Amino acid sequence: MNELKNINENSPALGILEWFRPGEYDEVRNAIEDFNKLGIKHLRTGISWADWYVEGTKEWYDWLFAELDPHVEILPCFLYTPPSIGEMAKTSAPPKDLKAYADFIDEMITRYGQYFEWVELWNEPNNKVEYDFTLDYSWNKFSTMIGMAAHWAQKRGKKTLLGGMSPIDPNWLQMMIEQNVLDCIDAIGIHGFPHVFDQQWRGWKVNIQSIREVLDKFGYKQEIWISEAGFSTWQNDEVKQYQEFKNVLNANAGRIYWYSLKDLDPKNSTVGGYHLDEREYFFGLKKTDGTKKLLYKLLEKDGVEKIHQQDYINKQYKIQEGEKYTLITGGAGFIGTNLASRFLSEGKKVMIYDSLFRDGVEENLQWLRKKYGERLLVQISDINETRILQQCVNNASEVFHLCAQVAVTSSVSNPIHDFNVNLSGTFHLLEAIRKSKHQPPLVFTSTNKVYGNLQDVEMVENETRYHPADAQMKKYGINEKIPLDFHSPYGCSKGAADQYILDYSRTYGLKTAVFRMSCIYGPHQFGTEDQGWVAHFLISALEDKPVTIYGNGKQVRDILFVEDLIDAFMLAHKNIDKLAGQVFNIGGGPENTVSLLEILEIIRDKAGKEMDISFEDWRTGDQFYYVSNTNKFKEATGWKPRYSVEEGVENLLKWLCVNRNIELPENLTPNKKVAI
Numbered sequence: 215m216n217e218l219k220n221i222n223e224n225s226p227a228l229g230i231l232e233w234f235r236p237g238e239y240d241e242v243r244n245a246i247e248d249f250n251k252l253g254i255k256h257l258r259t260g261i262s263w264a265d266w267y268v269e270g271t272k273e274w275y276d277w278l279f280a281e282l283d284p285h286v287e288i289l290p291c292f293l294y295t296p297p298s299i300g301e302m303a304k305t306s307a308p309p310k311d312l313k314a315y316a317d318f319i320d321e322m323i324t325r326y327g328q329y330f331e332w333v334e335l336w337n338e339p340n341n342k343v344e345y346d347f348t349l350d351y352s353w354n355k356f357s358t359m360i361g362m363a364a365h366w367a368q369k370r371g372k373k374t375l376l377g378g379m380s381p382i383d384p385n386w387l388q389m390m391i392e393q394n395v396l397d398c399i400d401a402i403g404i405h406g407f408p409h410v411f412d413q414q415w416r417g418w419k420v421n422i423q424s425i426r427e428v429l430d431k432f433g434y435k436q437e438i439w440i441s442e443a444g445f446s447t448w449q450n451d452e453v454k455q456y457q458e459f460k461n462v463l464n465a466n467a468g469r470i471y472w473y474s475l476k477d478l479d480p481k482n483s484t485v486g487g488y489h490l491d492e493r494e495y496f497f498g499l500k501k502t503d504g505t506k507k508l509l510y511k512l513l514e515k516d517g518v519e520k521i522h523q524q525d526y527i528n529k530q531y532k533i534q535e536g537e538k539y540t541l542i543t544g545g546a547g548f549i550g551t552n553l554a555s556r557f558l559s560e561g562k563k564v565m566i567y568d569s570l571f572r573d574g575v576e577e578n579l580q581w582l583r584k585k586y587g588e589r590l591l592v593q594i595s596d597i598n599e600t601r602i603l604q605q606c607v608n609n610a611s612e613v614f615h616l617c618a619q620v621a622v623t624s625s626v627s628n629p630i631h632d633f634n635v636n637l638s639g640t641f642h643l644l645e646a647i648r649k650s651k652h653q654p655p656l657v658f659t660s661t662n663k664v665y666g667n668l669q670d671v672e673m674v675e676n677e678t679r680y681h682p683a684d685a686q687m688k689k690y691g692i693n694e695k696i697p698l699d700f701h702s703p704y705g706c707s708k709g710a711a712d713q714y715i716l717d718y719s720r721t722y723g724l725k726t727a728v729f730r731m732s733c734i735y736g737p738h739q740f741g742t743e744d745q746g747w748v749a750h751f752l753i754s755a756l757e758d759k760p761v762t763i764y765g766n767g768k769q770v771r772d773i774l775f776v777e778d779l780i781d782a783f784m785l786a787h788k789n790i791d792k793l794a795g796q797v798f799n800i801g802g803g804p805e806n807t808v809s810l811l812e813i814l815e816i817i818r819d820k821a822g823k824e825m826d827i828s829f830e831d832w833r834t835g836d837q838f839y840y841v842s843n844t845n846k847f848k849e850a851t852g853w854k855p856r857y858s859v860e861e862g863v864e865n866l867l868k869w870l871c872v873n874r875n876i877e878l879p880e881n882l883t884p885n886k887k888v889a890i
């Protein structure tokens with residue numbers, strides 16, 4: 215993996231700032247894993263003087279330093295007065311004996327000096343929460359305490375960083391200089407949280423310049439380090455976090471430490487108090503449940519070197535007066551990309567609204583941008599950022615709502631996220647449409663999962679598949695009249711959204727239609743075991759990876775090649791007046807059914823590979839058989855799928871080979887109908 219270091223010759227070394235509490239062994243191990251994934255080589259971390267005298271803390275720090283040492287260069291920040299020796303009984307008070315801090319630093323260097331080259335002396339001294347300067351009117355105590363510690367640290371062969379000021383304050387620095395603190399200081403720390411805590415943010419350049427000027431005035435040449443910079447995503451704004459990260463990279467600083475790896479667990483209090491300030495909890499590159507935010511994903515994928523090349527990431531696209539476009543939420547995803555491509559190839563303008571939540575979908579955006587240029591408008595936002603969503607809806611001529619948390623498995627492990635995206639997000643979109651002047655029509659992608667696992671349907675089993683005992687159902691598939699039966703959080707969130715969409719047509723007269731879709735497959739699909747199984751099987755075959763089948767493999771689905779689905783979308787769009795308020799089952803239908811065992815056979819044949827297959831227990835809610843009866847939509851619009859299973863699979867296989875630079879398998883006929 216790329217090392218998170220210099221973007222070019224002159225750019226600063228980059229690190230992460232992460233505070234660990236005594237006993238957080240797993241958190242440290244997980245953080246190391248992340249450091250290695252992201253190529254992070256520098257870590258700034260707090261060492262609590264106050265905790266040092268608590269039983270068990272010494273063993274904790276012994277372990278912590280030794281554990282971190284092989285992976286990162288550690289910058290320890292020593293702070294927090296033990297309340298028992300403070301002027302007041304709190305960690306932010308100056309100690310009664312000012313030399314005690316230097317003694318503590320001495321002890322730390324003796325015990326752990328082998329693990330670090332620099333010591334940081336206090337944290338955010340001009341922030342009252344970290345150092346109560348009201349107990350130190352002229353800053354004499356602080357200056358004496360830090361001056362002695364710095365002198366001693368240098369004597370012991372360490373370099374010294376003055377605890378980062380927050381807010382950045384040249385006047386405060388001048389006062390430190392006048393009190394001779396800088397004589398034994400090698401670098402000055404500054405902290406910045408643009409547009410979070412620093413409301414009147416003037417940019418890194420101006421701030422650093424203001425510090426440099428004070429240093430110049432007194433003839434000091436110390437380096438300036440950004441020892442803490444970060445952005446809180448408390449309002450879901452992951453793009454802004456990414457942009458602020460890019461900004462800090464351009465700052466002319468000796469080093470940069472980004473705050474932080476993981477959001478603060480809501481069960482923990484901050485130094486300022488328990489949940490007094492919600493912003494404190496969302497500075498991480500990852501959420502507390504481990505979900506990677508946009509910046510983490512981009513760093514993991516491209517490394518810091520390429521971060522300035524990701525020009526397709528756009529927030530707050532400025533909508534021109536009277537501008538019209540097709541709005542596709544989740545448009546960077548598999549189906550959205552194919553739909554966008556169809557509209558764009560017909561000369562229309564398309565706006566993709568997507569948070570890039572799904573791993574890898576940024577590649578789709580890059581592909582669309584390269585192919586269609588400026589006709590593609592990109593808005594990287596979360597569906598729950600209602601203000602931006604409203605602006606985008608206001609100028610849309612039609613809306614396709616595809617954005618979703620798409621995997622049943624993830625909905626089980628993280629039902630809140632599933633609910634927020636699938637139901638709350640859909641609700642916000644409906645409201646945005648209702649409140650807009652033109653109320654654009656809406657097509658929503660629901661799922662066959664809203665029919666539950668169809669346990670009451672009697673099945674017959676043969677060598678390779680199940681089919682219903684009922685001859686009519688076997689012939690035509692499952693129609694829209696079958697009762698709804700929501701299974702799994704995904705089934706519930708999609709099902710409830712599906713009902714809201716229909717009801718907004720009934721109650722408010724919006725032009726909305728619902729597609730309850732079975733398995734769609736095709737180019738631009740990043741199939742995984744949890745979603746997009748046809749692509750997943752093909753990718754596994756091409757990459758010689760094993761495949762796990764849950765159940766006996768005889769479960770049957772009607773699969774639909776994505777181009778056929780896009781035809782259906784276009785027809786729905788054209789006929790929306792007639793279709794409004796209705797729901798349609800969409801899939802390959804009885805002509806395009808396969809069981810898992812059968813499709814594996816087809817893949818084996820097409821890819822010319824033996825596959826390594828194992829079997830595990832059924833997954834909860836899995837249907838033995840689902841085949842859509844698409845007659846309602848066919849009759850309303852004249853739609854008919856054009857691609858057979860064989861043709862579709864072959865097309866996807868070809869696309870995957872081209873996309874992954876894999877030679878086409880011999881069994882494939884290169885010039886057959888390719889829909890790429």
Ligand SMILES: NC(=O)c1ccc[n+]([C@@H]2O[C@H](COP(=O)([O-])OP(=O)(O)OC[C@H]3O[C@@H](n4cnc5c(N)ncnc54)[C@H](O)[C@@H]3O)[C@@H](O)[C@H]2O)c1
Nearest residue numbers: 544546547548549569570571572596597616617618659734
């Ligand atoms: N592919 C199928 O077989 C299938 C079957 C039935 C229904 N569906 C539905 O079709 C739609 C599209 O599916 P797909 O296969 O293209 O999935 P996909 O995962 O490729 O696309 C979904 C897109 O939504 C985006 N997204 C996720 N959370 C978001 C958020 N909070 N804000 C903004 N964007 C967000 C993702 O980044 C991704 O680009 C989904 O609603 C899905 O439930 C798909």
